[in-house]
Amino acid sequence: MYSAKNSGRKCLHFFRSSMEGYSLKRIEMEQQLRQGLERNEFKLYYQPQINLESGRIIGAEALIRWQHPEKGLLPPSQFIAIAEDTGLIEPIGEWVLREAWSQRQGWHRSGWEDFRIAVNLSAHQFNRTSLVKTIADVLCRSDIDPAILELELTETVAMQDVGKTLNILNELKKFGVQLSIDDFGTGYSSLLYLRQFPIDRLKIDRTFVANIAHNPNEAAIVVAIIAMAHSMGLEVIAEGVETKGQLSFLKMHGCNEAQGYLMGKPMSGPALFSRLQQEAR
Known part of the structure; x- marks a missing residue:
């Protein structure tokens, strides 16, 4: 089956x-996986997001890792698919959201007020009727600005049921959070629908970024996405930036932000906080 x-x-x-x-x-x-949830074996790593104009870290994407008792630290590629098939992606996704927001509150108490944290929403999580209630519960437990929480939804998931997506995004936007469309360019979304979504940011898929230096067609797509987003009042972040050539291209064409190994690999919460302190100094 x-x-x-x-x-x-x-x-x-x-x-x-x-x-x-x-x-x-x-x-x-x-x-x-079930035991991992019960034993708190999951950890969050954070990949820095850089403002290309200032060169400063303005946020980070929360990425889950599994500290497996026998296999060591596992990336999501080795367990997320099974978690989705079994429905475990929902409690795992909720854990990521609550843990990321809890750590973000700790950084806020240490003086970092405007630092954005991005959390991915899986298709299962997004389609659950309890999502809005969960987000409300997470936010009501703190007194920090909800705008520093960014919820990422892939373009493919967003376009599965446009009417339903629009209703959910409007409900989430009422809380004051930021919303972004991840993997943009891979889902062939209608611009008519895209204009209706109350989103703040488009995230260019890494497959386009990887080829901008030697594939003129994909470079043209990246330029078009940036121009289109700006015309709609949206910011643009490129993921998977690994070379100085890619970074220069993105800067030249007005991309707002970037993340990738060139700026920083995913790191633990304490390591990210240490880097923020170094940058401040």
């Missing part, structure tokens, strides 16, 4: 003995 689903659904797959081994591994991983 899962093999058929992963192949695009509406198809037939015959059982092979190799599938049994995969199923057993999948069940084992699901059990370990």
Whole structure:
């Protein structure tokens, strides 16, 4: 069944003995994920986001890691897909949101008032009727400006049900949070619908950024996204920036912000706070 689903659904797959081994591994991983939540084995890492005009850190994206008791520190690519298939992505996503906001409150008490924190919303999480209530509960437990919380939604998820997306985004916007469309350029969204969404920022997908130096077609797409976003009053952030050539191109064409290994790899909360202190000095 899962093999058929992963192949695009509406198809037939015959059982092979190799599938049994995969199923057993999948069940084992699901059990370990549940235990990981109970034992607080997950950690947040943060990748700095840089303002390209000032060169200063203005925010960070919260990224989950799993401190597996046997396999060590695991990136999301090794467990998120199973978490989504099993529904565990919802409690994991809520943990990320609450943990990121809790750490952000600690930085606020240390004097960092305008530093933005970005949290990804999965498709499962976004489509849950409890999302708005969860966000309200998280924000009401602090007295800091909700605008320093940015919620990221992929373009693909945003376009699945435009009417529903618009209603949810409008509800979230009432809290004063910032909203961004992640992986922009990969979902072929209608500009008509995009104009209706109460978003603040477009995030250019890393696949376009990776090729801007040697692929004129993708470079043209990046330039067009930046110009379009600015004409709509939106800011633009590019992800996956790894070379000085990419950074120069983005600066030259007016991109507002960037994140990627060139500016900083994902780091622990204490490491990020230390870097902020160094920058301040």
